Amino acid sequence: MLHNLCRGVASSWVALTLLALTGCGSLSGAGSKAAQAITPYKIDIVQGNVVTREQVAVLRPGMPRAMVQDVLGTSLLTSVFHAERWDYVFTLKRQGAEPQARRVTVFFKGDAMDRVEADELPSESEFVATLKSNPIKGPLPPLTASEENLSKFPAPAKTDAPGTAAGGAPTVYPPLEPAAGP
Numbered sequence: 001m002l003h004n005l006c007r008g009v010a011s012s013w014v015a016l017t018l019l020a021l022t023g024c025g026s027l028s029g030a031g032s033k034a035a036q037a038i039t040p041y042k043i044d045i046v047q048g049n050v051v052t053r054e055q056v057a058v059l060r061p062g063m064p065r066a067m068v069q070d071v072l073g074t075s076l077l078t079s080v081f082h083a084e085r086w087d088y089v090f091t092l093k094r095q096g097a098e099p100q101a102r103r104v105t106v107f108f109k110g111d112a113m114d115r116v117e118a119d120e121l122p123s124e125s126e127f128v129a130t131l132k133s134n135p136i137k138g139p140l141p142p143l144t145a146s147e148e149n150l151s152k153f154p155a156p157a158k159t160d161a162p163g164t165a166a167g168g169a170p171t172v173y174p175p176l177e178p179a180a181g182p
Helices: 002-026 028-037 053-058 065-072 124-131
Strands: 045-048 085-093 100-109 112-118
Touching (some): 065 085, 065 112
Antiparallel strands (some): 045 085, 085 100, 100 112
């Protein structure tokens, strides 16, 4: 009799488990709506070099590699097999915004720049505008203090000797090296 009771409990347990699992499949539509409403925070992922229209406009054929590097920075991709080519790749992935991806390729002949191939690049101000998030709504508070607000704070302590702070610590220090003689 005990054996039959255990068998009945076990079969009931299996039946409840299967019923619960089939219920999960029928609620998938409701679960996805809840998942869309509540999403985890995702950090901004920035990779590569930001290259703007203004930077590319400075480049001229015949510029040495060092000058190109001064303007654009160190390239993200360099290859032993393609020593005459530098690739600047930039990607930005932000939550709630379209991902940005741009590529600039600089070709060299020897030590001199030959040509530049680039995707459509933003100006510096256009790129900065894409970085702004949630603007502050409403008027900004004034950045000045009225006499009434200033009177709430104690007046600064006066020092007795010139060159010392309120706590007695010197504010004027001797030179680190002796003065050069004649």
